[in-house]
């Protein structure tokens with residue numbers, strides 16, 4: 001059985017999930033591995049909003065669960081890093097200072113705004129914002145790419161006024177191809193994130209056309225995650241993700257242990 005390598009707990013500002021409840025849920029689902037990936041988004045550009053946590057306490061909690069449940073499931077310690085142009089040096093230091101198994105690099109902002117807030121789209125068309133998002137993502141990964149997988153590549157589409165109406169791979173192929181080529185060259189995995197299915201977007205992020213293109217360009221590393229912020233969402237649609245990946249020509253998924261890929265047959 002595959003596992004879920006994008007899971008949030010109460011160490012993330014936007015989740016109350018108890019880690020132990022998540023582990024029990026994952027064991028109940030029969031998952032082989034589970035990686036916690038709580039949010040660190042340094043310098044989040046909103047007053048009174050901070051996505052940071054005490055990493056030592058976090059790693060201690062995970063270690064305790066490994067001791068208790070290690071016979072039943074592999075529990076891994078990851079982190080989801082929110083990219084901004086100036087943060088590379090801080091994230092490099094963080095990954096050097098702590099023994100994370102796995103790091104996701106995610107673009108959560110566009111024009112220094114969180115697209116979760118509708119103001120981000122004020123006075124702009126969806127397609128303008130989507131394009132700006134992909135361009136910022138590309139610029140950011142060129143500056144910092146010492147993570148393992150690129151999180152929810154077309155995440156911005158979840159928040160557009162008309163969601164996928166202004167979106168297809170082809171419409172942004174020029175910039176998405178640059179992102180994918182860079183990922184292949186840098187040995188970066190990309191993630192299939194099933195939250196898009198949960199949020200009625202109609203597809204997991206990124207769209208299968210993007211996954212197929214990554215495969216075409218020589219990419220072989222794909223991680224699978226639910227991006228659960230609540231215990232009941234853990235493991236959501238993993239079988240669907242597996243099916244999508246098979247249809248896109250992948251034979252394996254990967255998870256990371258001590259920052260090294262472990263291949264699991266789909």
Ligand SMILES: [Zn+2]
Pocket residue numbers: 080106108151152
């Ligand atoms: Zn994210």
Ligand SMILES: [Zn+2]
Pocket residue numbers: 006008080227
């Ligand atoms: Zn996440």
